[in-house]
Amino acid sequence: MYLVIAATLAGYFPELKPIWGQGAILIGIAFVLGAFGIGYFIGGISGKENRREVGALATAQRNTAASMIIAAQNFADNPEVLVIITIANTIGIAMLLGIAKVLSKDHKIEIMYTNRKAG
Numbered sequence: 001m002y003l004v005i006a007a008t009l010a011g012y013f014p015e016l017k018p019i020w021g022q023g024a025i026l027i028g029i030a031f032v033l034g035a036f037g038i039g040y041f042i043g044g045i046s047g048k049e050n051r052r053e054v055g056a057l058a059t060a061q062r063n064t065a066a067s068m069i070i071a072a073q074n075f076a077d078n079p080e081v082l083v084i085i086t087i088a089n090t091i092g093i094a095m096l097l098g099i100a101k102v103l104s105k106d107h108k109i110e111i112m113y114t115n116r117k118a119g
């Protein structure tokens with residue numbers, strides 16, 4: 001995925017300049033945060049341990065590959081669509097990694113070892 005992101009941004013570098021002022025990247029960030037919020041609140045209904053956090057992160061990162069395929073096939077004459085999706089995905093990954101780091105402070109995982117005697 002990182003190779004696709006780097007290749008897309010490098011290949012469409014000239015198209016990046018006009019995109020910055022359109023606000024589409026801000027909408028992409030809002031979409032990722034909105035999906036995270038929906039996953040977080042729906043995950044809290046189950047009451048199972050860590051389902052809320054895992055559901056929120058999974059919901060926010062879902063369907064990036066599908067959106068890139070649709071953008072490449074249906075909007076080939078408008079490369080800005082693929083570039084916006086790639087940028088929003090890259091920023092979304094960075095945001096979700098930061099959110100996961102914050103969430104992990106509250107939920108420390110303990111590894112339990114069992115000692116078995118041979119015999």
